[in-house]
Amino acid sequence: MDLLTATDVVKDFQAHRALDKVSVSVPEGSIFGLLGPNGAGKTTLIRIINQITAPDTGTVTLKGRPLSREDIYRIGYLPEERGLYKKMKVGEHAIYLARLKGISSNDARKKLKYWFEKFEIGDWWNKKIEELSKGMQQKIQFITTVIHEPELLIFDEPFSGFDPINVNLLKKEILKLRDDGATIIFSTHNMSSVEELCDHITLINDSRTILEGEVNQIRNKFSSDIISVGFEGDPSALEKGLDRKFEILTIKENGIGKEARIKLASDAKQNELITALAGLTDIKSYNEVLPSMNDIFIQVVESASPKNKKAS
Amino acid sequence: MSKISLIVQREYLTRVRKKSFIIMSVLGPILFAALMVLPAVLANLEDKEVKTVAVIDESMILTSYSGGKAETTIPETEYLKFVALQDVELESLKENFSSTGYYAVLFIPSNIINSERALLYSDKQPSLDVSNHIRNALEGEIENLKLVANDIENLDEILREIETSIRVSSIKWTKDGESMESNTGVVMGIGYGAGLMIYMFIFIYGAMVMRGVIEEKTSRIVEVIVSSVKPFQLMMGKIIGVGLVALTQFLVWIVLTGILVAGSSVVFGDTLQQQDPTEQVAGSELFAEQDAVPLQANQPGEGDQILSDIFTTFESVHFGKLAAAFVFYFLFGFLMYASLFAMVGSAVDNETEVQQFMLPITIPLILGIVLMPNVMNNPEGPLAFWFSIIPLTSPVIMMVRMPFEVPAWEMALSAGLLVLTIFGAVWLAGKIYRTGILMYGKKVTYKELWKWLRYNN
Numbered sequence: 001m002d003l004l005t006a007t008d009v010v011k012d013f014q015a016h017r018a019l020d021k022v023s024v025s026v027p028e029g030s031i032f033g034l035l036g037p038n039g040a041g042k043t044t045l046i047r048i049i050n051q052i053t054a055p056d057t058g059t060v061t062l063k064g065r066p067l068s069r070e071d072i073y074r075i076g077y078l079p080e081e082r083g084l085y086k087k088m089k090v091g092e093h094a095i096y097l098a099r100l101k102g103i104s105s106n107d108a109r110k111k112l113k114y115w116f117e118k119f120e121i122g123d124w125w126n127k128k129i130e131e132l133s134k135g136m137q138q139k140i141q142f143i144t145t146v147i148h149e150p151e152l153l154i155f156d157e158p159f160s161g162f163d164p165i166n167v168n169l170l171k172k173e174i175l176k177l178r179d180d181g182a183t184i185i186f187s188t189h190n191m192s193s194v195e196e197l198c199d200h201i202t203l204i205n206d207s208r209t210i211l212e213g214e215v216n217q218i219r220n221k222f223s224s225d226i227i228s229v230g231f232e233g234d235p236s237a238l239e240k241g242l243d244r245k246f247e248i249l250t251i252k253e254n255g256i257g258k259e260a261r262i263k264l265a266s267d268a269k270q271n272e273l274i275t276a277l278a279g280l281t282d283i284k285s286y287n288e289v290l291p292s293m294n295d296i297f298i299q300v301v302e303s304a305s306p307k308n309k310k311a312s
Numbered sequence: 313m314s315k316i317s318l319i320v321q322r323e324y325l326t327r328v329r330k331k332s333f334i335i336m337s338v339l340g341p342i343l344f345a346a347l348m349v350l351p352a353v354l355a356n357l358e359d360k361e362v363k364t365v366a367v368i369d370e371s372m373i374l375t376s377y378s379g380g381k382a383e384t385t386i387p388e389t390e391y392l393k394f395v396a397l398q399d400v401e402l403e404s405l406k407e408n409f410s411s412t413g414y415y416a417v418l419f420i421p422s423n424i425i426n427s428e429r430a431l432l433y434s435d436k437q438p439s440l441d442v443s444n445h446i447r448n449a450l451e452g453e454i455e456n457l458k459l460v461a462n463d464i465e466n467l468d469e470i471l472r473e474i475e476t477s478i479r480v481s482s483i484k485w486t487k488d489g490e491s492m493e494s495n496t497g498v499v500m501g502i503g504y505g506a507g508l509m510i511y512m513f514i515f516i517y518g519a520m521v522m523r524g525v526i527e528e529k530t531s532r533i534v535e536v537i538v539s540s541v542k543p544f545q546l547m548m549g550k551i552i553g554v555g556l557v558a559l560t561q562f563l564v565w566i567v568l569t570g571i572l573v574a575g576s577s578v579v580f581g582d583t584l585q586q587q588d589p590t591e592q593v594a595g596s597e598l599f600a601e602q603d604a605v606p607l608q609a610n611q612p613g614e615g616d617q618i619l620s621d622i623f624t625t626f627e628s629v630h631f632g633k634l635a636a637a638f639v640f641y642f643l644f645g646f647l648m649y650a651s652l653f654a655m656v657g658s659a660v661d662n663e664t665e666v667q668q669f670m671l672p673i674t675i676p677l678i679l680g681i682v683l684m685p686n687v688m689n690n691p692e693g694p695l696a697f698w699f700s701i702i703p704l705t706s707p708v709i710m711m712v713r714m715p716f717e718v719p720a721w722e723m724a725l726s727a728g729l730l731v732l733t734i735f736g737a738v739w740l741a742g743k744i745y746r747t748g749i750l751m752y753g754k755k756v757t758y759k760e761l762w763k764w765l766r767y768n769n
Contacts, residue, residue: 014763050539052750077539081752083532088326099318100540141536 003028003152003183004049009058011044018044019055020207026185026200031178033198033215034187037301040204042187043080046156049185050077062152073102076150080157080187082141084129090140091125097144108147115143119169134161142170146177153177154185159193171197191294201293203300210304211296219290222299225264229277230257230285241280246273257284315541316549323524323553328560337561341568348573363415363442364393365432368402370422374453386449392442394418402433409435418446425454499715500688506638506711509562511681514646514707517558518653518673522666524550525657525749534749543746547658548738551650558646637714640727645707648734649673651741658741658748659756680708691716701726703733740765 004026011019019041026032036042047053049060051072062071084093091112098108116122119139129137138161146153155174159167174197178184186198194201195215203211211218226249231238235251238260242248245268249261264273270288277283291299327333367384369375374385375396384396395414397405405417416434424430430450432438459467525547528534537546656669680699687696691713700710700718706726710718747764748756 047750052535052538052543073540075539077536079532079535079539081532081535081750083536085326085527085533086531096318096322097536097540100315100537144536 001028002026004060004062004185006045006049006060007058009045009048009055009060011041011048011053011055017207019048019058019204021058022204022207022209024202024209024212026183028183029178029181030199031174031184031186031197033194033201034185034204035189035191035194035201035297036204037189041207042204043156045204046077046079046154046185046187049154050075074148074150074152076145076148076153078141078145078153078155078158080160082138084137084140086128086130088129089125090127090129090132093129094140094144094147098147101148103148111147112143115147119143135163135166138162139166142173146173150182152183152185154187156187157189158186159188159190167193191292191297194293203297205301205304211300215293218296219293222291222296223288224291225266225268226289227262227264227270227273228285228287228289229260229262229283231260231277231281231283232257233281235260237280238277242276243268243272246276261289316545316552319541319546319549320553320556323550324556327520327554327557333557333561337564338568340561340565341572344565344569345572362391362393364395364413365442365446366400366405366412366414366417367394367396367420368400368405368417369396369420371420371424372422373424373457374420374450385453386446389445392445406433409433416442420450424450425457428454502634503688503691503712503715504684506634506714507680507684507708510638510642510645510707510711511677513558513562513642514649514677515674517554517646518649520557521551521554521650522653522657523663524554525654525745526660526663526666529658529749529752530662538746538749543749544742547651547654547742547745551647551654554650555643555646559643562642634714637723638711641707641711641730644727644730644734648703648707648730648737649677651734651737655741655744655748658745659751659761661752661754665756676702676704677708680705683709684712687712691718697722701729703730706730 002025004024006022006024008021008023009019010017010021022041022045024032024034024045034042034045044053048055049067051067051069060067088096094112095105095108098112099105103111113122116125121136121139124132124136124140129140132140142158145155158170158174162170171193174184174186186194188194198215200214201212201218202209213221235253235258238251239248242262245265247263247265249263251258251260253259262273264270274283274286277286367374367386369382369384375382376385377383382396382398384394386394388394402417402419405412405414409417416432416438419431419433421427421430430446432443432446459471464470528537528546534546541549652673656666656673659669660666683695683699683705687693687699687709690696696709696713699705700713701722703726707730710723710726743765744761754760
């Protein structure tokens with residue numbers, strides 16, 4: 001069931017259309033990736049969902065009904081442009097943000113204590129924000145986003161400014177939040193984290209949706225029928241012996257062994273390749289190469305962009 | 313607790329706890345008290361040194377002889393003495409003047425009645441007090457001589473009879489028929505002080521609101537906050553919070569200044585009384601009876617008279633009404649300007665960009681200050697009327713007019729227009745603000761602001 005749906009959202013800024021009939025459906029209990037190049041309209045859509053700006057046309061519903069102001073305040077939103085009051089003390093600041101989310105001062109203190117211990121930052125409580133590094137501040141921001149245990153979380157570029165260790169810490173927490181039942185909308189350029197985290201994605205380019213669906217289905221759909229074969233033996237035997245239906249793209253040799261990348265012609269069957277290979281060489285490994293989300297992203301955006309430019 | 317009061321609380325507490333606030337709260341009253349007390353103290357400190365002026369009187373008009381010794385008839389004061397010199401050449405005095413210890417040498421030529429000119433020699437510029445004193449003495453003596461020369465009968469009697477000293481006491485008629493003494497100078501002072509205070513606080517604390525908005529924008533906290541509260545609530549919370557800071561500062565200043573002035577007048581009052589016990593009597597008499605003995609200038613009693621004038625004037629201008637008007641124009645004037653300042657803050661990325669938008673806001677404020685003297689000279693004139701009605705200048709100008717009794721309908725019109733304008737200003741600021749706070753890295757123009765106004769968000 002979809003927790004949140006946006007239907008045919010249009011938003012114009014002066015001479016520029018930021019969103020052109022964009023629709024998204026976010027299944028309950030999933031991590032939903034909102035992807036797209038810079039300026040595609042991701043942040044505008046997120047702001048519309050948060051009712052920070054209003055759409056020109058289109059609707060946003062939560063569990064099938066329009067969002068109320070109270071729903072909005074329940075959302076845990078970590079914006080891309082985020083910061084903290086530099087002169088405030090860490091603990092005081094965190095309590096302030098928690099209370100703005102409607103948590104009582106005492107509850108906020110208890111919950112913050114739990115999170116501060118979890119992130120091993122308990123001794124920061126009385127430090128001033130300006131004494132913390134950017135990455136440290138991001139941890140505080142993450143905590144204050146999830147402090148009120150929202151059922152819908154929106155993270156806009158959550159990993160910017162984090163070192164790899166903290167990125168992993170954050171990924172773990174995000175997955176845990178989903179496992180605990182939260183629905184997460186996750187906007188990023190970082191495609192490797194999409195593969196790790198996201199169940200569903202929508203790819204926006206130039207104000208329009210150009211790709212959407214489950215991550216696994218999309219990767220299969222974009223499979224370019226390339227097989228990676230690890231083998232031992234004479235590479236030239238492969239080059240000479242294989243049928244024209246099997247095009248050898250590369251043959252590499254590394255410490256472990258040799259690897260050939262073979263593209264299957266549209267009428268070729270994988271079984272035929274295996275049979276042919278078995279006669280020519282000693283197969284060590286065999287697997288289909290699924291395109292990375294990064295490849296898909298670049299491929300889809302690049303093929304979409306020139307068309308759009310001609311149209312407009 | 314509602315969200316807006318949470319914001320107010322944060323804005324208030326973070327500012328009140330700042331070192332700069334505490335320093336300003338303490339330093340302000342000290343400066344005020346110093347401004348009030350220092351001139352009085354300095355006036356008492358100066359001229360404690362006894363000055364002796366040598367007199368060479370060739371005309372003999374101001375010289376009398378007692379026991380063959382020449383004495384000058386110029387009246388002396390506590391700090392100014394005169395010595396008559398006989399058979400001394402001016403030239404020889406000039407040569408060793410510094411060794412004589414005289415403050416100056418007064419040379420009265422023999423033909424002074426015709427030339428009407430005496431000469432005062434010194435190696436420094438003689439003070440105005442000294443030369444005035446000498447001039448008065450010479451004038452009086454020569455006028456007397458001329459009168460005597462006319463040979464009028466009973467001259468002394470006539471002179472005594474016609475001697476008059478007039479003091480103008482202004483009495484104001486009030487509705488209940490009571491009349492109280494008022495002093496125009498003090499009334500002006502109250503109006504000027506109140507107007508200046510409002511101007512100062514609007515400027516300082518309006519700019520503080522603006523800096524707060526810019527800080528939220530540059531630190532990027534703003535989008536985090538507006539996901540929890542409406543931008544309008546954030547803006548109003550900040551304005552109210554800073555307004556309360558301004559009010560707190562003001563009250564602290566009033567209380568501390570009062571304590572300091574009272575304290576210092578006790579301290580310095582004591583030292584004055586020790587120096588001259590007769591002054592004390594003169595001072596207390598003054599409080600009891602207004603037309604007491606005419607006082608010479610630069611005597612401390614003058615200060616007491618001004619004080620008593622201030623007290624009676626405060627009563628006569630209805631202090632309660634004045635205070636109520638002050639609080640009203642202070643708060644609502646601040647509310648109006650602060651929302652405009654917040655609007656400017658939301659439209660720019662940093663403080664260096666505010667100039668272009670500040671001008672339309674600061675011009676009416678500064679205009680108010682520039683017009684204050686004119687309004688005080690003619691508090692019922694068309695200039696005073698219009699600028700105390702127009703909302704952008706009314707908080708300053710109306711306060712200047714207030715002590716001069718403003719008709720009730722003018723007050724109502726001015727206050728009503730101000731409140732209406734506040735609604736307009738807050739609405740306008742709210743519209744610009746909610747678009748502006750989320751705009752980064754854009755050079756904003758007036759045309760752009762106009763577009764933001766029409767955004768549907």
